[in-house]
Amino acid sequence: MEKLKSLVPKALKETIAKGSVDDLHSTCSSLLHFFQHLSQFHQLVGDLTNPGIALCKKDNNAAVELKLKGNQCFSNGDYASAVRFYSQALRMAPSNIDDIDKDIIATLYVNRAACFHKMDLLKECLRDCRRALEKSPCHSKAWFRRGRANADLENYGDAIRDFQICLELEMSSSGKRQIECELHSILQQCKGTQGSAQNIDLHSSDSINEPVQVKLQRVSIPRKGQGIVSGEDIAESSLIHIEDPYAAIALKHCRETHCHFCFNELPPDIIPCSSCTIPLYCSEKCQWQAGGVVVDNIQMNDIMHGRLSDDFEHYISTAISINSYTSTSDHFAEHRHECLGVHWPAVLPTDIVLAGRILVKYLHQPKCNRNASHLMETLNLCHNYAHLPSESRLEFHIYSIILIYCLQHGWSSRLPLPEDSTSQIVLILSQIRVNSIAVVRMKVVDTNGHLDQRSNFSSPGEALTNVVEQVRVGQAIYLEGSFFNHSCIPNTHAYFLSRSLCIRATEFVPAGCQVEISYGSQVGQQNCPDRQKFLQDHYSFMCQCAGCSGLNLPDLVISGYRCAKSNCFGVVLEKSTVNYEKQKLNSFLAVSPNRQIQANELSTDALAHHVFKQIGAINQFEPGYCSNCGSFIDMENASSEVSKAENYFGRLQDPLSSDRVSSNILSGGLKHIHLLRKHLHPLNKRIAEAEDTLAQAFSSVGKLKEALHHCKLSIQILEELYNSNHIVIGNELLKLASIQKSIEESLAVESIRRVTAIFSRYYGSHMHIVYPHMRFM
Numbered sequence: 001m002e003k004l005k006s007l008v009p010k011a012l013k014e015t016i017a018k019g020s021v022d023d024l025h026s027t028c029s030s031l032l033h034f035f036q037h038l039s040q041f042h043q044l045v046g047d048l049t050n051p052g053i054a055l056c057k058k059d060n061n062a063a064v065e066l067k068l069k070g071n072q073c074f075s076n077g078d079y080a081s082a083v084r085f086y087s088q089a090l091r092m093a094p095s096n097i098d099d100i101d102k103d104i105i106a107t108l109y110v111n112r113a114a115c116f117h118k119m120d121l122l123k124e125c126l127r128d129c130r131r132a133l134e135k136s137p138c139h140s141k142a143w144f145r146r147g148r149a150n151a152d153l154e155n156y157g158d159a160i161r162d163f164q165i166c167l168e169l170e171m172s173s174s175g176k177r178q179i180e181c182e183l184h185s186i187l188q189q190c191k192g193t194q195g196s197a198q199n200i201d202l203h204s205s206d207s208i209n210e211p212v213q214v215k216l217q218r219v220s221i222p223r224k225g226q227g228i229v230s231g232e233d234i235a236e237s238s239l240i241h242i243e244d245p246y247a248a249i250a251l252k253h254c255r256e257t258h259c260h261f262c263f264n265e266l267p268p269d270i271i272p273c274s275s276c277t278i279p280l281y282c283s284e285k286c287q288w289q290a291g292g293v294v295v296d297n298i299q300m301n302d303i304m305h306g307r308l309s310d311d312f313e314h315y316i317s318t319a320i321s322i323n324s325y326t327s328t329s330d331h332f333a334e335h336r337h338e339c340l341g342v343h344w345p346a347v348l349p350t351d352i353v354l355a356g357r358i359l360v361k362y363l364h365q366p367k368c369n370r371n372a373s374h375l376m377e378t379l380n381l382c383h384n385y386a387h388l389p390s391e392s393r394l395e396f397h398i399y400s401i402i403l404i405y406c407l408q409h410g411w412s413s414r415l416p417l418p419e420d421s422t423s424q425i426v427l428i429l430s431q432i433r434v435n436s437i438a439v440v441r442m443k444v445v446d447t448n449g450h451l452d453q454r455s456n457f458s459s460p461g462e463a464l465t466n467v468v469e470q471v472r473v474g475q476a477i478y479l480e481g482s483f484f485n486h487s488c489i490p491n492t493h494a495y496f497l498s499r500s501l502c503i504r505a506t507e508f509v510p511a512g513c514q515v516e517i518s519y520g521s522q523v524g525q526q527n528c529p530d531r532q533k534f535l536q537d538h539y540s541f542m543c544q545c546a547g548c549s550g551l552n553l554p555d556l557v558i559s560g561y562r563c564a565k566s567n568c569f570g571v572v573l574e575k576s577t578v579n580y581e582k583q584k585l586n587s588f589l590a591v592s593p594n595r596q597i598q599a600n601e602l603s604t605d606a607l608a609h610h611v612f613k614q615i616g617a618i619n620q621f622e623p624g625y626c627s628n629c630g631s632f633i634d635m636e637n638a639s640s641e642v643s644k645a646e647n648y649f650g651r652l653q654d655p656l657s658s659d660r661v662s663s664n665i666l667s668g669g670l671k672h673i674h675l676l677r678k679h680l681h682p683l684n685k686r687i688a689e690a691e692d693t694l695a696q697a698f699s700s701v702g703k704l705k706e707a708l709h710h711c712k713l714s715i716q717i718l719e720e721l722y723n724s725n726h727i728v729i730g731n732e733l734l735k736l737a738s739i740q741k742s743i744e745e746s747l748a749v750e751s752i753r754r755v756t757a758i759f760s761r762y763y764g765s766h767m768h769i770v771y772p773h774m775r776f777m
């Protein structure tokens with residue numbers, strides 16, 4: 001990419017940099033014309049689309065080698081490593097309908113099922129047996145393993161039938177004797193009990209069907225374009241919006257950990273794409289929906305050749321769910337056009353591959369107009385091309401041309417000519433920049449840095465200050481969801497159930513009021529200039545929300561220093577913050593010049609009165625002077641000591657993640673937190689973060705009382721920066737409750753009650769899906 005960029009003539013770069021949206025057709029054509037005569041461009045596209053050198057190529061020999069390594073680990077009793085090798089082998093194994101290949105895949109699934117059985121992962125074991133049988137329905141070892149797993153699960157009815165089928169298929173007399181033995185033992189076990197014919201829930205639905213019953217309206221909003229307002233009063237915690245994405249993609253860093261379709265964490269029994277080695281899925285349903293599957297058209301008659309009774313045939317077809325997925329006309333498999341044995345989808349940036357998915361989905365629609373000129377209308381989303389930096393404009397031009405050439409590999413007959421479509425792709429990329437939403441998941445990380453989603457972290461004695469982290473796992477375009485504007489003090493909360501975007505009101509929203517989400521920056525989290533910068537860098541707009549145009553206490557104290565007088569609560573600000581706040585105040589007063597601003601307008605909290613004796617006097621603020629008593633502090637000295645302390649806490653992350661926290665480290669932590677408190681305003685967010693780190697450090701060495709103390713100090717600050725029912729407080733209280741439970745402190749009950757109340761407000765009936773570990777509290 002950098003090479004191609006450097007080859008573009010300066011004059012053309014300038015034309016692209018200066019051009020408007022109306023010039024796009026011409027700037028794209030000029031660049032296209034230039035690339036068409038450039039050997040380096042053809043070389044690059046050739047490499048991206050050559051199946052011979054593709055990084056994602058299936059390789060039978062590699063699969064066989066990995067299988068042997070898996071077998072070796074299995075014989076050594078190292079079942080977890082064996083699972084890893086078998087999974088890698090499944091990823092490499094070609095799955096065309098060649099009988100030999102089908103056999104290796106079936107064997108790999110049976111072997112992995114045996115590991116799961118040894119590891120007591122019985123549901124995973126059953127799923128792998130089914131996968132083996134789907135490939136090879138007469139695989140007697142798969143029926144045998146299935147019978148054993150069903151017996152262990154006390155599904156005796158199924159276990160008996162599994163062994164009976166196995167008996168029919170087994171040729172050797174010794175094998176038959178072993179099966180008869182198993183059958184006999186199960187019949188003994190289930191004597192007197194009803195043999196259950198329980199079917200396995202293949203794709204247990206993880207969504208609760210909570211209806212959306214709120215009327216929303218799309219209206220034009222001054223300085224924000226279109227936006228959403230409530231058509232009626234909305235009660236707190238109401239689900240106001242739920243939507244599946246138009247297109248979505250997993251982020252590169254999550255390729256090995258999260259399902260490429262639903263974005264949930266991958267289970268141990270992952271299944272790969274059947275045509276290439278990149279995507280991994282959590283279930284057949286996701287694999288099929290994404291298009292990463294080659295469907296075998298197996299019919300029952302082809303399998304058993306009439307060897308079994310109708311009853312058995314029926315049992316087999318339910319057990320192995322033959323042909324359970326059939327395509328419907330509205331089903332669009334988003335990975336299929338990428339899955340043609342070439343590696344451009346794995347190599348190009350995520351935004352670009354997402355643009356490809358949007359274009360192909362559009363072209364897949366029966367009534368689409370092939371010249372793609374209606375694509376913009378179809379998506380009906382705003383874009384920010386006019387505000388893009390010149391570097392991004394050039395990159396969008398180059399990537400659009402690369403993408404259209406890559407897509408032509410395998411899709412040429414359906415695609416419009418590059419001359420017609422590159423300018424459209426530039427616009428899609430600009431729409432993605434403004435409208436795409438990061439799909440996130442909550443993750444629990446214990447103090448040792450291990451991801452521990454399933455752990456019962458509240459067991460007494462297990463000293464864990466679990467950190468609930470929000471991780472970005474995907475990127476998606478939601479056609480309706482894109483019309484929600486941003487606010488730094490939002491009245492809703494957005495979260496995800498699989499790929500679906502859910503938006504819930506976190507407060508009462510009166511009819512006619514704007515309904516806004518946060519794009520990632522909020523009051524309490526960052527100060528106003530940092531929020532504005534974030535929104536400018538990521539979405540190219542200047543935030544006009546109520547949190548940015550009004551004054552608020554968190555914006556002033558979040559990065560402030562403390563007054564030299566020990567009993568004064570005033571704030572001392574740096575030059576940049578003072579200038580910024582003065583500017584904001586001036587524009588605020590320009591709108592309503594005669595208004596007397598009260599200190600409590602800055603925050604609902606009474607503390608505001610102590611910070612500002614006379615709020616109107618903010619205009620006389622000078623950097624380095626206290627807002628309350630006017631005392632001067634030596635900012636240079638304060639800032640250098642604060643940096644020293646912050647470096648210390650930064651360095652503490654290493655021993656924390658490797659579980660090497662010593663008593664020296666802890667006493668150093670106490671010394672440096674003292675430095676922070678000496679110089680920073682008591683409500684500065686950096687103190688809260690340092691207190692949190694200290695709590696983790698004490699917890700990691702089992703000093704839970706100290707951990708509890710520092711955790712509380714961190715929460716005290718956050719409660720002033722956010723309102724006390726904010727989700728951030730919920731996450732912190734979860735840690736507090738975890739420590740309180742570990743030391744069996746009775747106040748844990750109250751913390752859990754508060755966490756539950758906050759999470760219900762933000763997630764309603766979906767709370768236990770988003771926070772599965774809440775069940776353990």
Ligand SMILES: C[S@@+](CC[C@H](N)C(=O)[O-])C[C@H]1O[C@@H](n2cnc3c(N)ncnc32)[C@H](O)[C@@H]1O
Pocket residue numbers: 223224225226227381382384434435482483484485486487539540541542543544545
């Ligand atoms: C995802 S779109 C939201 C819908 C958009 N207003 C429209 O007309 O389609 C994001 C764009 O809306 C505008 N926007 C959203 N929130 C805003 C805010 N708080 N202040 C100013 N503009 C905002 C910006 O132009 C931003 O790039």
